[in-house]
Amino acid sequence: MRIIYVHGLDSTANSVKGVLLEKYCKAHHPDVEVIRPDLNEAPNKVFDRLCVLVQQGQRANDKVVIMGSSLGGYFASLVSNETGCPAVLLNPSTQPHISLQRFVDDQVIDTIACDDGASPVIYRTTGGWAMTLQDLDWFAAHKLQQITYPEKVFAVIKQGDELLDPKVAADFYQPRGVEVALQFGGDHRMTDFEQQLPLIMKRLLSQG
Numbered sequence: 001m002r003i004i005y006v007h008g009l010d011s012t013a014n015s016v017k018g019v020l021l022e023k024y025c026k027a028h029h030p031d032v033e034v035i036r037p038d039l040n041e042a043p044n045k046v047f048d049r050l051c052v053l054v055q056q057g058q059r060a061n062d063k064v065v066i067m068g069s070s071l072g073g074y075f076a077s078l079v080s081n082e083t084g085c086p087a088v089l090l091n092p093s094t095q096p097h098i099s100l101q102r103f104v105d106d107q108v109i110d111t112i113a114c115d116d117g118a119s120p121v122i123y124r125t126t127g128g129w130a131m132t133l134q135d136l137d138w139f140a141a142h143k144l145q146q147i148t149y150p151e152k153v154f155a156v157i158k159q160g161d162e163l164l165d166p167k168v169a170a171d172f173y174q175p176r177g178v179e180v181a182l183q184f185g186g187d188h189r190m191t192d193f194e195q196q197l198p199l200i201m202k203r204l205l206s207q208g
Contacts, residue, residue, distance in 0.1 A: 001032045001063045001204070004053050006039060008070030008093075009100075012127040013038035017069055017090065017193045024197045029205070039072075040127030043138045046075055047082075054083045065204055070164065070188065071096055073155075074144060081148040086207060088200055089155040090190055093164055094172045097139035103131065150177030154203055156196060158186030 003025070007015040013036045022034040035053065039046045050066065057064035065086045068076030073092025080087035093099060103123040119134040147153055155173050157166045157180060166182070174180050181199070186192065 001029075001065065002035060002057045003032060003204075004035045004037070004050065004064065004066045006050065006066060006068035006072030006075050007036075008068075008072045010126045011069075011072075012040065015069070017190065020194050021067070021197065024194070024201070029201060032201075038127065039075075040125055040129035042129075042132075043075075043135055043142070047078060047142075050075060050079045051082055054079060054085050058083070058085070067200075068092065069190070077144055077147065077153070078142065080153060081146070084149055084152070086149075086152040086204065087154070088204065089153065089157075089173075090193070091158055091161050091164060091166070091188055092155060092169055092173075094144050094169050097136060097143060099164065100131070100136060100139065104133070104136075144172070147173065147176040147178055152207075153178045154200070155180045156190070156200070157182050158188070158190060159184055160186040161188045163188040 005018040018036040025032040025034050054064050066076045066079050067088040069090040071093045073089035074096050076087045119132040121130045121132055123131040157169050159166050170182050
């Protein structure tokens with residue numbers, strides 16, 4: 001099995017959860033390969049790159065799972081829809097075209113008014129992605145509206161998420177047939193992720 005871990009905004013390939021996942025698999029499931037790409041680039045490139053990684057594994061007849069946290073959960077949902085691979089979602093973002101609007105401030109609006117032909121940078125992540133208004137347009141054009149393979153998707157959502165409204169995510173996934181573990185308390189970063197890993201891996205391995 002290959003697990004592709006998709007980090008969230010303001011994270012990198014060396015994200016805490018990605019590293020914990022890899023260490024856990026090496027200790028308890030040595031036959032599972034964890035792939036942790038750095039995805040600090042435009043969303044169209046992220047989506048294309050993840051689809052290629054999944055399809056490479058599928059062509060090698062490996063079981064490929066995509067696991068994503070926050071914005072990575074949004075991408076994992078899109079890639080699962082596109083490729084049919086199983087997905088695990090951790091406090092997933094479902095409306096980045098809305099939630100990322102928080103970076104559009106007065107300075108950006110002034111830049112738009114000047115209109116020099118370039119798409120203004122609205123935010124730079126710690127990993128180096130220069131997010132632009134064009135990126136927000138991409139998210140708006142790729143709204144998450146359906147889950148094509150709900151039986152292959154598992155979401156872990158913390159009710160104590162202080163950044164993304166957990167009700168929005170649960171209300172999106174549950175009616176579409178996705179199994180959702182809606183857990184009391186917690187936080188957006190899912191600081192108890194290490195304790196979640198036995199549950200997550202048990203479910204993935206039970207799928208065969």
